[in-house]
Amino acid sequence: MSNTKLNKEDGSMHLADSKKGTLNVQKRKKAIWAYIFLAPQIIVFFVFSAYPIVMSYIYSFYDWTGIGPLNNFVGLGNYIQLLNSPRFWNSLVVSIYYIVGTTVIGVGVALILAIILNDAKLKGRGIYRVIYFLPVVTTTAIVGIIMSNLFGIRGLVNQLLLQLNIISTPITWLTEGTLALMILIVVGAWKGLGINMVYWLAGLQSIPHDLYESAQLDGAGFWRTLWYITLPLLKPMMMVIILLSLVSGVNAFDLVKTLTDGGPNFATETLDLFIYNFAFTSQFGGGTTRMGYASAAGVLLGIFTFIISTVFGAAAFGKNLMKRRMKVEPKGGVHK
Structure with a gap:
């Protein structure tokens, strides 16, 4: 009897070991296939994102035209030139105006449209x-091309205003600094209006309808319902939308290039267009391209973007994180 029991136990142990071995083989196969499917994306990321970022930091320490070897090491020279350049600071201010303007207009108008379109x-x-x-x-x-034609001196906007006798002479929309910047901000806000509206609609549709029914029974009107129910419940979504809008406002190159090209007199030149002008055109670099100088500006643009996202993220979500920690941790401290 004892030998029979031992044989059964040995058989069950061998069966368990074989099952474990089979499971390990299956897990390895799944892991291999996972790496195979992830490999193309990882390669693309390193080739087109990580590698250019690292090289930009390296180029920023050289006075390099973009062609030939890296011979002329200047250390922090490019950064010092940038910080002493009025044009760089002007492009930074223009970028801030554009980011804030498109965020305020785009997010605010999108909320109004979302509330209207959420009505069944x-x-x-x-x-x-x-x-x-x-x-x-x-x-x-x-x-950008369409809008530059619409707001041109002989564009449709001027023709329409002239036909309606609202103006007597065509308005130079894109050749006056302040006016061109305002047009750029409005067009940028309009371009991102739709995606912000979708975000708002998602937030509005997540609010329980029972709350609105209870508010109606209590005699609350539209504005009281909006102020005491809708907006407070939309606050987390609001912070996310504003943060996304702020970060997306940094990437304004294609719109600025096609609509105003940074003019007039650099009045609408944003940081990313500033980088492009020095990296790929020779008219601003003394007859040659200045890739090292532009790379230093790109590094500062990355730092600027990081500061925006970090400061706003901390201000928007820091209090909520602290409240959650206060709820999780006991009042007397952590008990072991």
């Missing part, structure tokens, strides 16, 4: 949503 009684809501989302799927360069 509105007929043709789907058509309106498609119309407002069209600028998002339209190439930004095409938007």
Whole structure:
């Protein structure tokens, strides 16, 4: 009997070991296939994202034209020149104006549209949503070219205003500094209006309808419901939308290049266009391209973007994280 029991135990142990071995082989196969599917994306990331970023930091310490070996090491010379350049600071201020302007207009107007289109009684809501989302799927360069023609001296906007006798002479929309910057901000906000509206609609549709029914029973009108129910419940979504809008506002190159090209007199030149002008054109670099100088500006642009996202993220979500920690941790401290 004892030998029979031992044989059964040995058999069960061998069976368990074989099952474990089979499971390990299956796990390895799954892991291998996972790495195979991830490999192309990882390679693309390192080739087109990580490698250029690292090389930009290296180039920023050289006075390099973009062609030939890296021979002329200047250390922090490019950064010192940038910080002493009025044009660099002007492009930074223009970028800030553009980022803040497009965020305020784009996020605010998108919220109003989302509230209107969220009304189930509105007929043709789907058509309106498609119309407002069209600028998002339209190439930004095409938007810039179309708008530059519309706001040109002989563009459709001037022709329409002249026909309506609103103006007596054509307005130079894109050749006056302040006016050109305002047009750029409005067009940029309009371009991102659709995606912000989709975010707002997602937030509005996540609010329980029972809250609105209870508010109606209590006699609350539209504005009281908006102020005490809708906006407080949309606050987390609001912070995310604003943060995304701020970060996306940094990448304004294609719109600025096609709409105003940084003019007049650099009044609409943003940081990314500033980098392009020195990296790939010779008219601003003393007859030659200045890739090292532009790389230093790119590094500062990255730092600027990091500061925006970090400061706003800490201000927006820091309090919520602290509240969650206070709720999780006991009042008397952590008990072991």
